[in-house]
Amino acid sequence: MASSPFDTRDVERDANGALRYTNPPASLAAMLRASVERAPHAEALVEVGGPRVTYGELWQRAARVAGGLRALGLKPGDRAAIRLPNGTAWVEAFFGCVLAGVVVVPVNTRFTDKEVQYVVDDSGARFVFTAGTALPDGAPFAAGELKPDDLAAVFYTSGTTGFPKGAMTAHRNLLSNCETVFRVLRIDRTVPTRTLVSVPLFHVTACDSQLLPTLMQGGTTVIMPAFDIKAFLRAIAAERIDNLITVPAIYWFAINQPEFADLDVSHVKWLSYGGAPIAPSLVRQLKLKFPNARVGNGFGLTETTSIATYLPHEYAAEHADSVGFPSPVMEVKLLDADPATGVGELLIRGGNVVSGYWNKPEKTAAAFVDGWLHTGDLARIGPNGLVYIVDRKKDMINRGGENVYCVEVENAIAAFPGVAEVAVIGVPDAMMGEKVGAVVVPLPGMALDAEALVAHCKSEIADFKVPQYLHVQAEPLPRNPSGKILKPKLRETVKWGRALR
Known part of the structure; x- marks a missing residue:
């Protein structure tokens, strides 16, 4: 020990x-x-x-x-x-x-x-x-x-x-x-x-x-x-x-x-x-x-x-x-x-x-x-x-049989310059079951380069963990009264665009 x-x-x-x-x-x-x-x-x-x-x-x-x-x-x-x-x-x-x-x-x-x-x-x-x-x-x-x-x-x-x-x-x-x-x-x-x-x-x-x-x-x-x-x-x-x-x-x-x-x-x-x-x-x-x-x-x-x-x-x-x-x-x-x-x-x-x-x-x-x-x-x-x-047990993403732990991906994204807040959730997918999606709030006055963010993630975590969907918003992430991010609400409200890759 x-x-x-x-x-x-x-x-x-x-x-x-x-x-x-x-x-x-x-x-x-x-x-x-x-x-x-x-x-x-x-x-x-x-x-x-x-x-x-x-x-x-x-x-x-x-x-x-x-x-x-x-x-x-x-x-x-x-x-x-x-x-x-x-x-x-x-x-x-x-x-x-x-x-x-x-x-x-x-x-x-x-x-x-x-x-x-x-x-x-x-x-x-x-x-x-x-x-x-x-x-x-x-x-x-x-x-x-x-x-x-x-x-x-x-x-x-x-x-x-x-x-x-x-x-x-x-x-x-x-x-x-x-x-x-x-x-x-x-x-x-x-x-x-x-x-x-x-x-x-x-x-x-x-x-x-x-x-x-x-x-x-x-x-x-x-x-x-x-x-x-x-x-x-x-x-x-x-x-x-x-x-x-x-x-x-x-x-x-x-x-x-x-x-x-x-x-x-x-x-x-x-x-x-x-x-x-x-x-x-x-x-x-x-x-x-x-x-x-x-x-x-x-x-x-x-x-x-x-x-x-x-x-x-x-x-x-x-x-x-x-x-x-x-x-x-x-x-x-x-x-x-x-x-x-x-x-x-x-x-x-x-x-x-x-x-x-x-x-x-x-x-x-x-x-x-x-x-x-x-x-x-x-x-x-x-x-x-x-x-x-x-991760939380209930928040783990199962991507085609591979477990993706959201906190690990969130840590990688948080280290990218210009990120204020991030939440990683599963995006339903007919073939894979789920794919990795990231909701990112940039710091005030900062613009996020999606390609650079993905490249950064690839240098930090395994390829299958890198987000395939990215949603950038100016509004703060929804939280409960104790400050915890409400991922169920994000799953309901986020409109994902085309996959990044």
């Missing part, structure tokens, strides 16, 4: 054989309380254009929210849904629930009313935090009996088909991910950091891998109420941000702003990305533009409480198509791997994996088998331990 590039000390196996960190805090409440006691006057939260909140103030406000929830009749184990925009109130609502022993249900604010109602009904939420309404307020309260395996939150997935599923996330899972963040990014947990949250807090990336680890180490979480590239750049400089996490497209957009050349980013020490393929050339640009930062690619799912694998700085440019190595408390293996390609379904086990889906025993039984999460992702694992995601 390949050795891990991460710190694996103080890791043990639980009774079921899964890896976990030893001696985590008892709960999120205990974690926050420790930070409050260390430095009550330190800055915990900053809302861009809004309030600044110290650790002592955060605790006091959350305790009053907890008291307000109790006054409304909510008991430990009850659920409360947070339907609030990004801001300090979101965090106060989150920890108000935690201190009351109430299970948090973060709601995607991009959901339709029908989808929101489904989440509220499915979770059995007894209270919904809504924008424009004051947070519950009551006598300060903090539950003292919370345990690591108590349910802390139910994060709803946002798949591309069907209704979302609620991932039952324990305090232990969230605290495990905090420790994972410190280890894979190589952050000294004793030195407070400043992170900029530019994605919605209802996402596990923002909540689990930015907000909570930063609070755990006594750092400052700077929150953007809404994304704006100019405000993003201003906040990096004005707030002396040293830890950045966002998607590759935002980084490309940022470094291509005219004012970036005059921006002081010398204080940025960590720069992580994920959620979409990244071109090796962009990785090299990020290393150049942020010379003091360690860059890296994170991969995970709602079911893995954010980080499952991470590609560290030393491997980032040479292996840009990889999602990295398993985190210190995660193990990976492949199910039914193809002897020829080494590709199989990625299974994951470890301290970050949630216990199952809320109110869905059949889906839980299908996805969580003998402690292993069946991700539905097709992957291969290199001899050095690097994990490569090649």
Whole structure:
């Protein structure tokens, strides 16, 4: 087995054989309380254009929210849904629930009313935090009996088909991910950091891998109420941000702003990305533009409480198509791997994996088998331990008996100059069953040369994987509320022209 590039000390196996960190805090409440006691006057939260909140103030406000929830009749184990925009109130609502022993249900604010109602009904939420309404307020309260395996939150997935599923996330899972963040990014947990949250807090990336680890180490979480590239750049400089996490497209957009050349980013020490393929050339640009930062690619799912694998700085440019190595408390293996390609379904086990889906025993039984999460992702694992995601099982193209993994083709196209977004899907064909089609959105002001793009792909991937159909559009690719590309919609709406070859 390949050795891990991460710190694996103080890791043990639980009774079921899964890896976990030893001696985590008892709960999120205990974690926050420790930070409050260390430095009550330190800055915990900053809302861009809004309030600044110290650790002592955060605790006091959350305790009053907890008291307000109790006054409304909510008991430990009850659920409360947070339907609030990004801001300090979101965090106060989150920890108000935690201190009351109430299970948090973060709601995607991009959901339709029908989808929101489904989440509220499915979770059995007894209270919904809504924008424009004051947070519950009551006598300060903090539950003292919370345990690591108590349910802390139910994060709803946002798949591309069907209704979302609620991932039952324990305090232990969230605290495990905090420790994972410190280890894979190589952050000294004793030195407070400043992170900029530019994605919605209802996402596990923002909540689990930015907000909570930063609070755990006594750092400052700077929150953007809404994304704006100019405000993003201003906040990096004005707030002396040293830890950045966002998607590759935002980084490309940022470094291509005219004012970036005059921006002081010398204080940025960590720069992580994920959620979409990244071109090796962009990785090299990020290393150049942020010379003091360690860059890296994170991969995970709602079911893995954010980080499952991470590609560290030393491997980032040479292996840009990889999602990295398993985190210190995660193990990976492949199910039914193809002897020829080494590709199989990625299974994951470890301290970050949630216990199952809320109110869905059949889906839980299908996805969580003998402690292993069946991700539905097709992957291969290199001899050095690097994990490569090649497709979703349901998205694989069967071209005349040859399997074509869409992510592999998307990675090749993403590396071609001028590509902003790409989605690869199967195009029905009477003889072959399916052929490879690519929907490409060019960067603003760029024109794509189809012949050059095909030639580039031929130099990167096998001939049978090279797209035979190309659809170029100016409009962004359709996405669901969590930002995942809606390939079923593309299959229905894209009008393919003549085959390229």
